[in-house]
Amino acid sequence: MNFKKKKTHLLIISLLLAAVTVFQITALSGCAQTDSKELLQKAKELYDNGNVEEAEYQLSLYIQDYPTDVEANILLGDWYTADNNDKALMYYRKAAKYIEYAENSLNYNNSSVTLNGGIESFTIKPAAKYTKSMKVTFSGNMFRIDKDSDTGKINKAELQLDDSKCKTTKWFAVNASEKTISAYGNMNCAVWQFMDDDGNIDFYDDESDFNSYNSIRVSNKAYSYAEIPEDAVSARLTYYDPSVKNTNTKLNNGVFAEYGSFIQGYTSVNSQTLEIPDLSGDEYIEYKNGKWTLYSGDKKTDLKLGTIPKTSLYVSVSGELVGELEYTCAKKSETKADKSKEYGISYKSGTTDFSCRRIGDAVNMSFNYKIDDTWANNGSNDFDNAYPWCEMKRCNIKITNGKKIIVYENEKGYKNDGSNGNVMVEIPKFYTKRTVEDGYESIMISGTMHEGYQLDPAFIGTDGSELEHIYVAAYPSAIDEKSGLLTSSSESFPAIKLLYKDTQEKVTGNGKGYTELDLVTYSALQKLFLIETGNINSSSIFSGDTANFYFYADSDKSGYATNTEKNTNTIILKLNTLTERLAVGDSITIFSGWSEYKNTAEYHREIESLSENENEIMITFTGNPIDIEAGKTAISNIPLKCGKTDSIEYCTGINQRGDGKSSFKYRGMENLYGSVMTVLSGASFSQEQFTYTTADGTSYTVYAEIPVQTSGFSGIENLNKNLCIKSMIYDSENPLVMLPSELGNGASSTSAYGDFWMQFSKETSATARYLAVGGANDNFGLAGIFHMRAFIDADATDNTNSGYIGSRIMFR
Structure with missing residues (x-):
C-alpha cells in the first residue's frame, strides 16, 4: 500500500512538472511568435x-x-x-x-511532368513577381543526352568532374515521379548523379560491363538504369571511359535516356526546347490551337516559338526564376480492342541499335510487365487494351471422344497442373505486314485486313481455311510418365535431349489438332513480342533462365563430386566459375554424364540449400537419396521446372531472383526462350535452301542468302563479335520469314538482335537440318527470341549430343 501511495505522489508531481514545462514552452513559443510578428x-x-x-x-x-x-x-x-x-x-x-500551385502545372516544386495526352493549351505566368531565363523542353519517351558533353568523370557527389578524358553529359531535367531512368546507346560505363533544387547531389556507380566483346554474361549490358531520388530535378551521366577496352562503342552514334528500368520502343527521339521571354507582373503567355501569344495588359503579341510536338510525353521547365506553367491535355481514347487499328514498329535495317520507333496506332503506347507482383515501370501496359494482345488468354484444352473442350483461366475447372488437359494460350486471328523500304524495316499487326497485309499464316488450318484462334503451349513440353506424350503443364520438368522424330510422334498422340510448334506460329509470336516491347533484342527485356551450369567432362572435372557418400542428398563440388552459377531453387540432375540422363523423375531434382567456402560448394537436393562417388558422380543444371511464374498474377512478368536465373512469361507463355531450345516442325535447310510448311501441307522455299555458320560457343570474343545476328532477310515471296542475312559487323549480345545463329547445311550437303529456336539455359545474353540453330539431323538416332533440344506443343 505504501508503495502504491508513493507511486501516486510521484505521478502527481510528474504531471505538475509536465504541465509547468508545457506552459513554459507555450509561453516561450508564443513570445517568439509575437516577437517575430x-x-x-x-x-x-x-x-x-x-x-x-x-x-x-x-x-x-x-x-x-x-x-x-x-x-x-x-x-x-x-x-x-x-x-x-x-x-x-x-x-x-x-x-x-x-506558393500553392494548380495540380496540372509545372513550377518550382514540380519541374517535370508526364503528359497523359496531347497538349491542348499551355499558359506561362510569373509565380513570384517575374520570370527569368525560363526554358521549356518537350520530349518523347526517349531523348538524346550526350550532345555537347563535358570532358571528365563524375567523382561521387562532387560537382566538379575529375580531369580524366571520360565523357559526361550536361545536366538534363528529370521527372522524379517516373522513379527510374535508363541510359542506352554507345556507352562503356555508367556513373550517375542526381541533383535537387537546393543543389544537393546523389550519385550511383553502375559497375556492370557495358557493350563488352569479352563477355556474353547477362552482367554485360547494353544499358544502365538507376533509381531517381524523389527530390531530383536534374541528372547527368558519365558514359564513356577511354581506359575501358574492347567495347562496341562509337561516340558519334549517341546516348539516349528513357524513363523506366528497361529499354522499349519509342515514338520520337527528338526533344524541343523553347526559350521563354522574361515575364513580369500580370504578363502571361498562352499556347492554343498551335499558336503562342504574349499578353501584356491590353497588348497581344504573336510569338514564333514553334508547335508543341504531338508525340510529346514529357515536359520540363528550367531557368533562373521559374514561373507557373498550367496545361490541359486531350484525353486518350478509351476505345478498347478496336480490331481495325494498326500497331507497328520501324527500325533501320542492319542497325546495331535495338530500340524501335513505334508507328501507326502504337504511337506513344508503352509496354510494362510485373516483377513478381510489382510493375517494372510506372503505370500499366497499354497493349492490354489493344487487339490481339488483349484477347490472348490461358486455357485448358482436352480432347474427349474426338471433341475439343476448352476451359478458360478463371472459369470453373481450369487447372495449371494438366489434370484438365494441356495448359495453352489462345491467340486470336490477326493480319500482318512486313516491309523493307528505303533502308528501314517495318512490321505491322492488325485485327482486320488493310492494304499490304496478309492473314498471318499461323492461322491457316489443315484444310486451308482461316482459323479464328490458334493455341500455343503455356509451358515447354514435359513427357507425361503415364502416356509418354509431350504435354504442357505446371510443376513438370521440360523434356530435353529430344530427337526431331520424338517431337512429331509424342505430340500428335495428344489428339487431332495437336502438332509441334511450327515456324509460322513461332514467327507470329516473334512479331507480337517485337511490336509490344518495341525492342528487337529480347534478352535485354527478359534475361530469363540463361545463366546456368551445363555439365561437360572437362579436364578440371568442374562438375564432379569431391565427396564419396552412401544414401545421401548432399554433393560437394569444387568452387569455380562454372559451379558458382548454381543457386538455391535451381533445377538440377545428378548423374555420371549425359549418356545416362533420362526424362524421368529420378533425374529431376532441385537445390534445397547451398553453402560455400573458399574452395568448395556444398549442395543439398530434393528427391530420393543416392550414392555419390568422388570424381564419377556429376551435377548439371537442367531447365527450370515449369510453373515458376504461376505466382505472378499478370500475364507477363519475371521472378525477381537474379539475372539469368529467373523464369519469365510473355502473355501467359513461360520461357519462350532460354531454359530449353524448341525444335520447330517442318522448317529445315537442305543444300543451303530453306523450306517450311504451313498447316495445310503447303511447302514454301525461301530464295535468299542465309549465312552458313558452323562455329560453336568456344571463343567468347569471336562469338560476340562475329556470330550474332545483325540483319534479317527479306524475300518478297515470303516477307514474314525472318532469318539472318548478316552476322557480326557491330552486332553482339548487347546490340542489334543480340542472338546467336548456326546453320550447318552447305551446298554439297543433302542432309536436312531442322531448326531449333530460343537458346538454352546456359547461353547467357545470346539466348533470345531470335536465337536460331539449323543443326538438327532429322535422321539421327543418337540423342547424346542433342543437348537441350526440347519441345513446345500447339493446337489448331
Missing part, C-alpha cells in the same frame, strides 16, 4: 522611414522564423531589387517554392 511590422516601419538596410536585416530575421511566408519573401525581394542587390533573386525563388 513584431519584426515584420518593425521592418516595414523602418523601410517606410527610409532606413532600408536595417529594414532588410529585420525582414530577413523574420523570414528565418517564417520561411513559408510568400508575401514576406516577395517583399524582401522587391526591396533588394530596388536596392540593386543580387540577393533579390534568392528571395523570389524562396517565395516560388512555397
